[in-house]
Amino acid sequence: MPDYSAFPLPRIIISAAELRERQKNGEQFALIDVREIAQWQAATLPGAHHLNVYDYFIPDSTEAGVNSLFNAFQRAWQSLDIRDNVTPVFFEQQVGMRSPRGAWFALCGGICQPLVLDGGLDAWQRAGGELMPGTGNSAVISAENPDYRAPDSTVIAQLNSLTATRTEVLAAQASGAQILDARRPSEFSGEFAHECCHRAGRIPGARLLFWEDVVHKGAFQDAGEIRHRAEKAGLHPDRGIIIYCHRGARAATVFTALQLAGYRQLAIYVGSWHEWAEHPELPLLTGFN
Numbered sequence: 001m002p003d004y005s006a007f008p009l010p011r012i013i014i015s016a017a018e019l020r021e022r023q024k025n026g027e028q029f030a031l032i033d034v035r036e037i038a039q040w041q042a043a044t045l046p047g048a049h050h051l052n053v054y055d056y057f058i059p060d061s062t063e064a065g066v067n068s069l070f071n072a073f074q075r076a077w078q079s080l081d082i083r084d085n086v087t088p089v090f091f092e093q094q095v096g097m098r099s100p101r102g103a104w105f106a107l108c109g110g111i112c113q114p115l116v117l118d119g120g121l122d123a124w125q126r127a128g129g130e131l132m133p134g135t136g137n138s139a140v141i142s143a144e145n146p147d148y149r150a151p152d153s154t155v156i157a158q159l160n161s162l163t164a165t166r167t168e169v170l171a172a173q174a175s176g177a178q179i180l181d182a183r184r185p186s187e188f189s190g191e192f193a194h195e196c197c198h199r200a201g202r203i204p205g206a207r208l209l210f211w212e213d214v215v216h217k218g219a220f221q222d223a224g225e226i227r228h229r230a231e232k233a234g235l236h237p238d239r240g241i242i243i244y245c246h247r248g249a250r251a252a253t254v255f256t257a258l259q260l261a262g263y264r265q266l267a268i269y270v271g272s273w274h275e276w277a278e279h280p281e282l283p284l285l286t287g288f289n
Helices: 014-025 039-043 065-080 099-108 119-128 153-162 166-170 187-191 223-232 249-260 271-276
Strands: 028-032 050-051 087-091 113-115 138-140 179-180 207-208 243-245 264-267
Touching: 014 028, 014 119, 014 207, 028 271, 039 050, 050 065, 050 099, 065 099, 065 138, 065 153, 087 099, 099 113, 099 153, 099 249, 119 264, 153 264, 166 264, 166 271, 179 264, 223 249, 243 271, 249 264, 264 271
Parallel strands: 028 050, 028 087, 050 138, 087 113, 179 207, 179 243, 243 264
Antiparallel strands: none
């Protein structure tokens, strides 16, 4: 097996030490705090904006629903007033389910190379970085806006490669794609269900890779370890992989981790189990067999 830990990491994450060094050399970054707004207001990276990426969930995993996701992100992003030529860096206290989701949203919005601060604010402090109260712009990704703008053809292609509709999940086996469940094992087996879900279980054919298994001590596992865990779960880098969780946040963490491990054909089923469970005509499985 190749030593994937020796491979250079793609530009998906950035260490606190590298971020500080590049800032000292005059490079400009848009720092995006995705924690709760009160946490940002109390103490954050100097100059950081705030963006709520956690509370928006797609209303319906159809082509129209995916377009609404694009519009919701675009409205929030524009209100932050960030220049186009500045690299955004998303961070939270440690790597969890918010900063990777912010970077994934940015990709869906047509931003070419968003980064996740590996280790988050804790790593920034360990690297000697200072904190200050958040006073920049704040925005919320929200569906509460009647305006609609269709994405251009380039963004549509990007959206189609990063997202999966219900129809695409149902057709996964026929298309050769794999389905990956990022939830905890008790959700996968159907032993646990969130109160908002009327059915418990998993999508038939889904593999399991628990999202917490791709992070360690608040940062991403190294590429080799992620690759090992992915292969153990039965994932193939030459096949498309559709990732889901409960409502799409944990899936983004696994999405980013698999990118680090060299997987490239990745999409998130944006409605995830919350949507699947509410459609009684859709199949499910329980147990571990």
